[in-house]
Amino acid sequence: MSHSTDKIRNIAIAGHGQTGKTTLFEHLLFAGGVIPRAETLESGKTTSDSTPEEIERKISIYAAMGHIERNGTKINFFDTPGSVDFNGSIILSFRASEMALLMVDGKSGVQIETVKLWKNLEGSGKPKGVFITKLDNDQADFGKTLADIKEKFKVEPVPISLPMGSGGGFKGIIDVLHEKAYFTEGDALEKEAAVPDEFKNAVSAAREKLIEAAAEGDDSLMEQYIEKGSLSPDEMKKGLIEALAQNKYVPAFAGAPLKNSGLFPLLDFIADAAPNPRTAKDTALDAEGKEIPVPIDPDKPFSALVIRTNYDQFSGKLSWIKVITGKLAADTEAVNVSENKKERMENCIHVRARNLKKSESLMPATWVLSPNPPL
Ligand SMILES: Nc1nc2c(ncn2[C@@H]2O[C@H](COP(=O)(O)OP(=O)(O)OP(=O)(O)O)[C@@H](O)[C@H]2O)c(=O)[nH]1
Numbered sequence: 001m002s003h004s005t006d007k008i009r010n011i012a013i014a015g016h017g018q019t020g021k022t023t024l025f026e027h028l029l030f031a032g033g034v035i036p037r038a039e040t041l042e043s044g045k046t047t048s049d050s051t052p053e054e055i056e057r058k059i060s061i062y063a064a065m066g067h068i069e070r071n072g073t074k075i076n077f078f079d080t081p082g083s084v085d086f087n088g089s090i091i092l093s094f095r096a097s098e099m100a101l102l103m104v105d106g107k108s109g110v111q112i113e114t115v116k117l118w119k120n121l122e123g124s125g126k127p128k129g130v131f132i133t134k135l136d137n138d139q140a141d142f143g144k145t146l147a148d149i150k151e152k153f154k155v156e157p158v159p160i161s162l163p164m165g166s167g168g169g170f171k172g173i174i175d176v177l178h179e180k181a182y183f184t185e186g187d188a189l190e191k192e193a194a195v196p197d198e199f200k201n202a203v204s205a206a207r208e209k210l211i212e213a214a215a216e217g218d219d220s221l222m223e224q225y226i227e228k229g230s231l232s233p234d235e236m237k238k239g240l241i242e243a244l245a246q247n248k249y250v251p252a253f254a255g256a257p258l259k260n261s262g263l264f265p266l267l268d269f270i271a272d273a274a275p276n277p278r279t280a281k282d283t284a285l286d287a288e289g290k291e292i293p294v295p296i297d298p299d300k301p302f303s304a305l306v307i308r309t310n311y312d313q314f315s316g317k318l319s320w321i322k323v324i325t326g327k328l329a330a331d332t333e334a335v336n337v338s339e340n341k342k343e344r345m346e347n348c349i350h351v352r353a354r355n356l357k358k359s360e361s362l363m364p365a366t367w368v369l370s371p372n373p374p375l
């Protein structure tokens with residue numbers, strides 16, 4: 001199914017090595033019904049780490065892409081490698097996404113590669129979120145990790161979700177925005193329930209912070225907040241979207257993806273509030289090499305960003321493409337500006353985990369694979 005551009009969200013998952021990016025990606029695909037079960041790193045069967053080298057070394061070497069549906073929105077994720085040796089694919093994944101989600105281990109805190117990635121993202125001005133993970137580990141500490149993020153990045157992270165218990169006593173996650181609890185259920189998906197009484201005060205305090213962040217969205221919301229001391233749920237949602245698009249706050253998520261925990265609050269927030277590509281800013285180089293703004297727009301002539309090109313022994317040259325303007329249909333011809341030559345894109349292929357599906361015509365902001373044999 002082809003989604004209109006405003007119903008697409010593009011997110012790059014990044015962070016220090018071994019923080020659990022591939023595990024989050026795998027469990028998101030499971031939560032989205034794309035794969036029947038989530039595989040572990042140790043099994044060597046995860047969707048993302050699929051090359052012999054990755055399976056052998058148990059690390060990600062190549063960026064992987066996949067998408068799931070949530071509330072009528074198509075959410076594309078990039079799982080990027082943690083090692084700087086593969087920095088090129090991380091940078092391109094950022095370039096192709098409207099938001100980055102940085103993974104921070106709830107026990108180790110912010111590690112060096114994440115600091116470098118943060119600096120890189122600061123330059124782009126794109127919104128960033130943090131996912132504090134492995135909260136099921138002994139000694140994991142959500143509050144301490146938030147404080148570490150605050151100190152290292154000089155920002156006030158705003159919790160969208162909160163953990164219930166920690167280490168051996170970890171029970172699940174609370175969605176602060178929607179005031180729902182999600183209890184872990186072994187290998188099954190997390191189960192929704194009412195917020196337990198013991199966490200109600202913490203949720204109220206976190207909601208206050210969320211309302212403050214939302215009030216930053218625009219002047220009328222700020223006036224409303226100053227006048228009434230609060231915002232309605234609709235104003236809150238509008239403010240969170242606006243303020244995030246302007247990079248005014250950093251949403252913080254809690255979870256233990258290995259236990260399927262913290263996935264739904266993350267997905268619901270992304271579907272509701274992550275940047276809409278239709279309003280996000282993109283840039284390209286003009287014929288003189290000058291950087292110019294390029295709005296992502298279906299009504300302009302076709303243009304696309306090639307994120308990566310693979311050579312497949314059966315299909316030949318396979319390019320990962322993000323459509324920027326116009327529509328991409330099978331058998332489209334376009335000029336490859338870096339090589340100044342024409343290329344033909346034979347098909348458009350949606351990547352759903354390891355399944356590939358042909359698509360007729362694609363809207364801007366979509367990521368696809370496209371075989372482009374020589375003309
Ligand atoms: N306890 C616990 N362990 C986790 C969780 N998420 C990931 N892990 C473990 O952390 C290790 C690294 O996980 P990966 O998902 O490969 O981490 P990564 O960030 O993708 O690693 P690189 O791509 O190599 O940088 C594996 O042993 C996972 O099982 C979690 O939520 N809880």
Ligand SMILES: [Mg+2]
Pocket residue numbers: 021022023049059060079080081082
């Ligand atoms: Mg990985």
